[in-house]
Amino acid sequence: MIARLTGMANRLTRDKADTLLLLLAALMVLAPHFGHLPLWTSAMVCLTLAWRGAITLRGSRLPPMWLLLPVSLLAMGGVYLTFRTLLGREAGVTMLALLLTFKLLEMHARRDLFVVIFLSFFLLLTNFFYSQSILTALVMIATIIVLLSAQITFQLTGAVPPLAARLKLAGRIFLVAAPLGVLLFVGFPRIQGPLWGLPGDAGGKSGMSDTMSPGSMTSLALSEEVAFRAHFNGAAPPQEQLYWRGPVLSNYDGRAWTRAGQQLYPPALLRLARQLEWKGASYPYEVTLEPGRRQFLFMLELSEPGARIDGAEGIYTDELEQLVRASSDKRLRYSSVAHPAHVAQSGLDPQALERWLQLPQGFNPRTLRYAAQIQALRAERGDDAAIAAVLDMFRKGFEYTLEPGRLGRDEIDEFLFDTRKGFCEHFSGSFVYVMRAAGLPARVVNGYQGGELNPVDGYYTVRQSDAHAWSEVWLGPERGWTRIDPTAAVAPERIRTSLSQTLPQAAPFGLQGLADLARDQASWLAQMRFGLSAMNNAWNQWILDYNPNRQQDFLRELGTAFADWRPLAGLALCAGLVLLLKYRRTWRTRDPVDAAYLAFCRQLARHGVDKAPDEGPLSLAQRVRQLNLPREKIAAMTGFLELYGALKYGAPAAQNDNPVGRLNSLLKQSR
Amino acid sequence: MLDRWLFQLKEKEPGEVQLVMRRVFILPTKPGIAFVGLLLIMLIGSVNYNLGLGFVLTFFTGSCAIVDMYMTAKNLAFLHLSPGRAQPVFAGDETQFELVVRNNTPRDRYALWLGFQDEGEPRQAIDVASRSSAAVVLSRPTTERGWLAAPRVRLFTRFPLGLFGAWSYWQPDLKVLAYPQPEVAPPPLPTTGAAREDGYGTVGLDNFSGIRNYQPGDPMRHLAWRQIARLHPSDGGNLVSKHFEGGAVSDLLLDLKALPPLLDIEVRLSRLTAWVLEAERRALPYALSVGHHEIAQGVGEAHCAECLRALALYGKEGA
Numbered sequence: 007m008i009a010r011l012t013g014m015a016n017r018l019t020r021d022k023a024d025t026l027l028l029l030l031a032a033l034m035v036l037a038p039h040f041g042h043l044p045l046w047t048s049a050m051v052c053l054t055l056a057w058r059g060a061i062t063l064r065g066s067r068l069p070p071m072w073l074l075l076p077v078s079l080l081a082m083g084g085v086y087l088t089f090r091t092l093l094g095r096e097a098g099v100t101m102l103a104l105l106l107t108f109k110l111l112e113m114h115a116r117r118d119l120f121v122v123i124f125l126s127f128f129l130l131l132t133n134f135f136y137s138q139s140i141l142t143a144l145v146m147i148a149t150i151i152v153l154l155s156a157q158i159t160f161q162l163t164g165a166v167p168p169l170a171a172r173l174k175l176a177g178r179i180f181l182v183a184a185p186l187g188v189l190l191f192v193g194f195p196r197i198q199g200p201l202w203g204l205p206g207d208a209g210g211k212s213g214m215s216d217t218m219s220p221g222s223m224t225s226l227a228l229s230e231e232v233a234f235r236a237h238f239n240g241a242a243p244p245q246e247q248l249y250w251r252g253p254v255l256s257n258y259d260g261r262a263w264t265r266a267g268q269q270l271y272p273p274a275l276l277r278l279a280r281q282l283e284w285k286g287a288s289y290p291y292e293v294t295l296e297p298g299r300r301q302f303l304f305m306l307e308l309s310e311p312g313a314r315i316d317g318a319e320g321i322y323t324d325e326l327e328q329l330v331r332a333s334s335d336k337r338l339r340y341s342s343v344a345h346p347a348h349v350a351q352s353g354l355d356p357q358a359l360e361r362w363l364q365l366p367q368g369f370n371p372r373t374l375r376y377a378a379q380i381q382a383l384r385a386e387r388g389d390d391a392a393i394a395a396v397l398d399m400f401r402k403g404f405e406y407t408l409e410p411g412r413l414g415r416d417e418i419d420e421f422l423f424d425t426r427k428g429f430c431e432h433f434s435g436s437f438v439y440v441m442r443a444a445g446l447p448a449r450v451v452n453g454y455q456g457g458e459l460n461p462v463d464g465y466y467t468v469r470q471s472d473a474h475a476w477s478e479v480w481l482g483p484e485r486g487w488t489r490i491d492p493t494a495a496v497a498p499e500r501i502r503t504s505l506s507q508t509l510p511q512a513a514p515f516g517l518q519g520l521a522d523l524a525r526d527q528a529s530w531l532a533q534m535r536f537g538l539s540a541m542n543n544a545w546n547q548w549i550l551d552y553n554p555n556r557q558q559d560f561l562r563e564l565g566t567a568f569a570d571w572r573p574l575a576g577l578a579l580c581a582g583l584v585l586l587l588k589y590r591r592t593w594r595t596r597d598p599v600d601a602a603y604l605a606f607c608r609q610l611a612r613h614g615v616d617k618a619p620d621e622g623p624l625s626l627a628q629r630v631r632q633l634n635l636p637r638e639k640i641a642a643m644t645g646f647l648e649l650y651g652a653l654k655y656g657a658p659a660a661q662n663d664n665p666v667g668r669l670n671s672l673l674k675q676s677r
Numbered sequence: 678m679l680d681r682w683l684f685q686l687k688e689k690e691p692g693e694v695q696l697v698m699r700r701v702f703i704l705p706t707k708p709g710i711a712f713v714g715l716l717l718i719m720l721i722g723s724v725n726y727n728l729g730l731g732f733v734l735t736f737f738t739g740s741c742a743i744v745d746m747y748m749t750a751k752n753l754a755f756l757h758l759s760p761g762r763a764q765p766v767f768a769g770d771e772t773q774f775e776l777v778v779r780n781n782t783p784r785d786r787y788a789l790w791l792g793f794q795d796e797g798e799p800r801q802a803i804d805v806a807s808r809s810s811a812a813v814v815l816s817r818p819t820t821e822r823g824w825l826a827a828p829r830v831r832l833f834t835r836f837p838l839g840l841f842g843a844w845s846y847w848q849p850d851l852k853v854l855a856y857p858q859p860e861v862a863p864p865p866l867p868t869t870g871a872a873r874e875d876g877y878g879t880v881g882l883d884n885f886s887g888i889r890n891y892q893p894g895d896p897m898r899h900l901a902w903r904q905i906a907r908l909h910p911s912d913g914g915n916l917v918s919k920h921f922e923g924g925a926v927s928d929l930l931l932d933l934k935a936l937p938p939l940l941d942i943e944v945r946l947s948r949l950t951a952w953v954l955e956a957e958r959r960a961l962p963y964a965l966s967v968g969h970h971e972i973a974q975g976v977g978e979a980h981c982a983e984c985l986r987a988l989a990l991y992g993k994e995g996a
Contacts, residue, residue, distance in 0.1 A: 120708040138730040163802035183740035190736035550729030
């Protein structure tokens with residue numbers, strides 16, 4: 007393909023080929039924008055480029071100013087009509103694309119060429135508003151190389167190397183620049199943006215909301231979108247302890263669970279409210295939250311307050327939620343330390359606990375009657391027995407499914423006594439309802455449970471389908487808030503593994519084998535999936551989210567790594583090897599005849615004969631003859647010089663002769 | 678003075694000169710400065726919109742510019758420069774200085790611009806392939822007779838990306854002899870009219886008996902160029918030779934002292950130059966006496982060159 011293109015380019019005159027190359031570069035810059043430019047703009051850009059190509063091929067004149075000016079004004083009007091503004095991101099990108107296209111029609115001096123190239127570089131950047139995937143990066147590299155080739159082409163004056171050679175040169179420039187680029191990327195002091203407001207930023211992706219109503223979880227459960235990725239600095243807790251705490255829902259209106267959303271304690275009680283006692287092992291971890299609708303950070307239960315959040319302010323609430331004020335269009339990284347064994351808020355007084363006993367009036371009469379039995383049991387045998395009884399009920403005859411069917415007005419009654427089919431939101435909601443009715447303070451906690459460990463890079467990937475709801479019960483001043491997960495009673499495998507493996511999956515194209523393959527961890531497909539996921543994660547972590555905090559951390563790590571002598575020694579060794587290879591190449595390329603002559607001259611210098619720069623072998627031989635040395639040595643020396651002269655300045659020697667060997671043996675004799 | 682120190686402007690350097698890195702200077706061009714502005718805008722955009730890939734693009738293109746700086750300097754460095762031939766000219770004509778650029782390195786060098794330092798933008802561009810050499814001819818008008826040294830040469834290149842311009846200076850050890858300008862309409866040749874001792878024939882302006890077809894063996898300077906020029910090529914374009922009878926010539930002494938001393942010295946030299954050329958054209962042996970220079974009678978290229986040289990250097994240093 008390239009060979010054919012090159013052949014075609016050879017047949018074109020030079021100017022034409024150069025312009026076509028520039029057009030190709032412009033097309034490579036503009037093509038990724040077609041996806042989000044208004045349709046008419048894309049069409050106009052394509053038509054104009056085709057027109058420019060035709061002008062070039064036919065060798066006709068560029069359109070005059072009186073034609074270009076109205077057309078470009080018209081295009082500007084079109085942009086205004088489409089966006090109702092000429093400012094802002096979308097309108098700006100559209101204008102730039104049109105500007106580049108029209109500039110291609112108005113190129114007269116070398117300056118115009120640079121304008122086109124620079125505009126292209128900038129348009130390349132604006133494409134990252136829309137996509138920053140690995141593929142985009144690869145396309146970017148290809149585009150840079152073609153742009154550089156165009157730039158090189160326009161610098162040439164006489165000889166023009168073939169297109170492939172120019173592309174190679176541009177590629178070499180890029181390759182040589184790459185290490186420096188990496189160094190700049192890593193080390194260049196970063197500032198946390200934005201520097202000014204971002205008009206028209208898109209947000210509102212799917213994510214966990216702060217209410218739980220029938221069906222709110224189901225929509226999440228079917229989404230394989232990544233919610234966040236987590237990484238433990240050290241050992242990770244077991245899978246069944248991976249409860250990522252999100253919003254805490256304390257209010258129930260008979261239909262939906264909602265957040266309290268206000269200060270729950272009078273200031274005097276705040277100290278007690280935040281009273282947390284850590285026991286057992288601690289797990290430091292770091293989370294990268296994907297962009298999306300955001301207010302809550304998901305913290306592993308139970309994390310220390312005061313998480314370190316990159317570039318944003320955190321708020322820790324009385325219900326042990328971690329809130330954040332941050333724009334939602336970028337990834338957010340935060341870290342904290344989790345203590346799975348803990349005692350939370352054990353010092354609350356009964357008055358404060360009142361609010362977690364409230365229930366709406368006039369709902370679920372059957373449940374209330376059942377709760378009365380539980381209350382009696384609790385009075386007789388304690389809180390644990392009461393909880394065990396409810397969980398036991400769930401364990402017997404309840405089904406875990408994503409399609410529980412519609413429930414009526416008294417939804418908890420219907421769920422507990424009629425359908426007996428449900429999902430985590432049903433289990434946790436009804437459990438909290440029963441607990442409250444039985445006189446135990448309880449609340450619903452939303453969040454994510456589990457996560458898929460990627461063996462390639464050690465990151466846990468938590469998807470929307472890992473969304474979960476569980477319950478918390480306050481079990482007296484000794485134990486405080488305690489997590490009870492009723493879903494675990496019904497579907498323990500849901501907790502131990504991830505959701506996608508719990509639910510029977512629809513087989514794609516009716517092929518059960520394919521579905522099995524997709525879920526089997528050991529299959530090559532799964533390996534590939536893990537590899538891809540790890541690559542994406544590394545991309546996100548190191549390229550897209552390399553922010554000032556990350557930079558500081560990384561440089562500090564680097565600093566400690568290089569305080570040790572070993573990495574430095576390794577680096578020095580590598581540098582030495584590279585230098586050695588380079589020198590070896592120059593040694594090898596040196597002419598053996600010249601090398602022998604140089605060695606000979608060094609020998610002569612030891613006998614006191616310094617070769618003058620303009621001295622040839624013959625005059626040297628004359629001086630050699632006057633030396634006070636054994637006769638055979640002088641004969642060898644003059645023989646050497648004669649042979650050298652013949653080799654260097656005489657007719658080419660016969661093929662089967664080995665003059666260099668003879669030269670070297672003479673050199674040895676004259677030592 | 679500052680230039681001299683900063684750019685190491687050297688005096689004449691004999692023989693071949695290698696442009697070591699120390700002699701190559703580099704600065705961003707106007708597009709290069711604009712490129713820095715573009716990089717700044719791209720950096721600010723990346724910061725503001727938190728574009729991770731934007732940082733990659735900015736830093737990589739910035740690095741490409743730095744690599745370009747290195748490559749531009751390398752495009753000029755380690756070239757070998759040597760003066761080429763320089764033919765004598767007559768004052769008022771264009772001198773052609775030939776300069777030879779040799780590339781011993783494995784890299785091809787493209788788009789090298791050469792020109793004289795005092796003429797601003799270089800005018801000639803050459804490419805020198807790896808392990809080869811290229812010659813470039815720089816011309817310069819002459820105004821007066823005598824030696825004309827080649828002015829300082831400026832080499833300049835923007836290859837490969839045009840963001841940086843590298844330049845170097847070189848004072849080639851090359852000089853051209855400018856002969857006096859021949860007088861436009863000189864008086865006739867000053868023949869002495871005295872016959873030589875052997876008493877052969879007369880001497881006049883038309884001392885040849887006619888022309889005949891060229892025959893192999895005829896001396897080249899006997900070709901009758903005027904007649905050849907008049908012959909139409911369709912007639913066969915044959916060469917014709919002047920045919921001399923007797924072959925006796927009188928003494929033709931071109932003496933500076935014999936010219937009216939009131940004439941300006943340059944005019945007198947011009948006239949002598951014109952006469953030398955005239956005599957040469959007509960293949961008349963002539964002698965020249967300029968100041969201390971006495972050049973015996975003779976004819977031919979070497980003789981002519983010697984005479985013209987004496988005329989060119991009359992009263993000049995290094996004569």
